[in-house]
Amino acid sequence: xxxxxxxxxxxxxxxxxxxxxxxxxxxxxxxxxxxxxxxxxxxxxxxxxxxxxxxxxxxxxxxxxxxxxxxxxxxxxxxxxxxxxxxxxxxxxxxxxxxxxxxxxxxxxxxxxxxxxxxxxxxxxxxxxxxxxxxxxxxxxxxxxxxxxxxxxxxxxxxxxxxxxxxxxxxxxxxxxxxxxxxxxxxxxxxxxxxxxxxxxxxxxxxxxxxxxxxxxxxxxxxxxxxxxxxxxxxxxxxxxxxxxxxxxxxxxxxxxxxxxxxxxxxxxxxxxxxxxxxxxxxxxxxxxxxxxxxxxxxxxxxxxxxxxxxxxxxxxxxxxxxxxxxxxxxxxxxxxxxxxxxxxxxxxxxxxxxxxxxxxxxxxxxxxxxxxxxxxxxxxxxxxxxxx
Numbered sequence: 001x002x003x004x005x006x007x008x009x010x011x012x013x014x015x016x017x018x019x020x021x022x023x024x025x026x027x028x029x030x031x032x033x034x035x036x037x038x039x040x041x042x043x044x045x046x047x048x049x050x051x052x053x054x055x056x057x058x059x060x061x062x063x064x065x066x067x068x069x070x071x072x073x074x075x076x077x078x079x080x081x082x083x084x085x086x087x088x089x090x091x092x093x094x095x096x097x098x099x100x101x102x103x104x105x106x107x108x109x110x111x112x113x114x115x116x117x118x119x120x121x122x123x124x125x126x127x128x129x130x131x132x133x134x135x136x137x138x139x140x141x142x143x144x145x146x147x148x149x150x151x152x153x154x155x156x157x158x159x160x161x162x163x164x165x166x167x168x169x170x171x172x173x174x175x176x177x178x179x180x181x182x183x184x185x186x187x188x189x190x191x192x193x194x195x196x197x198x199x200x201x202x203x204x205x206x207x208x209x210x211x212x213x214x215x216x217x218x219x220x221x222x223x224x225x226x227x228x229x230x231x232x233x234x235x236x237x238x239x240x241x242x243x244x245x246x247x248x249x250x251x252x253x254x255x256x257x258x259x260x261x262x263x264x265x266x267x268x269x270x271x272x273x274x275x276x277x278x279x280x281x282x283x284x285x286x287x288x289x290x291x292x293x294x295x296x297x298x299x300x301x302x303x304x305x306x307x308x309x310x311x312x313x314x315x316x317x318x319x320x321x322x323x324x325x326x327x328x329x330x331x332x333x334x335x336x337x338x339x340x341x342x343x344x345x346x347x348x349x350x351x352x353x354x355x356x357x358x359x360x361x362x363x364x365x366x367x368x369x370x371x372x373x374x375x376x377x378x379x380x381x382x383x384x385x386x387x388x389x
Contacts, residue, residue, distance in 0.1 A: 061182020109273030
């Protein structure tokens with residue numbers, strides 16, 4: 001029986017073996033292991049790719065989020081609005097910056113932050129909106145930008161899953177005041193270890209971020225800020241620079257696989273709504289099904305590895321309970337209950353795609369024939385709470 005992994009980085013890296021080894025040789029020869037020329041070159045390349053003037057290499061995506069918030073002036077007494085359906089790092093970064101994370105609901109079709117829910121949550125303590133571009137699809141930024149402008153708020157991006165994504169032709173990373181990226185190995189642009197970056201046109205924010213990542217040190221080696229040791233390694237920057245040249249090619253491969261899935265999946269499978277103005281780069285391929293865990297086990301028996309992104313909303317995470325106001329997040333909880341991520345990665349074969357599709361269709365067809373079809377999970381429109389004062 002054909003086995004289909006959730007991802008296979010070896011297939012992606014094998015054609016780049018000589019290039020990646022050349023990076024290692026170059027860094028060994030220069031001894032530029034932390035920051036240095038490799039990092040500076042990658043920062044310039046990635047800033048150009050994202051269409052911004054400044055890029056600051058950071059040691060991880062979570063650190064990039066935290067430092068971005070602090071460099072933007074977010075701190076104690078501030079509130080940051082973010083979606084309830086996202087990876088926990090989005091909320092932890094807000095807490096690490098000393099601010100309060102305020103979760104709001106997401107759109108039913110995309111799982112992305114709901115601008116109407118954002119509008120209802122804005123209050124005098126609100127300092128920023130954190131738009132999380134989930135699954136490789138950019139949020140609808142125009143209504144969020146209108147809210148930010150009207151209320152004099154920062155509009156920040158969590159772009160950890162959206163390298164190369166666009167909204168109305170503009171690249172993720174350039175859509176707000178600043179953006180944080182993750183280069184965890186499984187990302188569309190991943191290091192061979194960990195890494196992150198902050199992109200912005202704000203030179204002051206970039207300068208503060210550079211100090212914060214390097215223990216608060218300025219160009220004169222005076223430690224003027226209470227910073228962190230969150231510097232990007234030269235080796236990882238070299239690897240990332242090599243892989244960046246292939247990112248658009250890999251994005252096309254992901255989209256081709258996603259197109260097969262979207263064309264051939266049947267029965268009770270709900271697909272991601274993809275907005276024409278923000279085509280998805282498919283960091284993962286999410287579907288929604290009833291009895292999600294049962295379907296996942298059935299896939300496993302057919303040697304198809306699937307994953308869940310994410311089984312708990314932020315307010316339901318044990319470490320974050322009782323930290324959020326009581327906004328309704330019913331749609332986010334529906335995503336947490338029914339979302340299942342199918343394998344998708346550059347180098348995935350047609351036979352593997354066929355095996356995944358046929359297995360999912362068979363699983364959902366059997367559930368329907370047994371009277372276990374997915375019930376109508378659509379919710380009545382929510383009555384939004386009024387603005388807090």
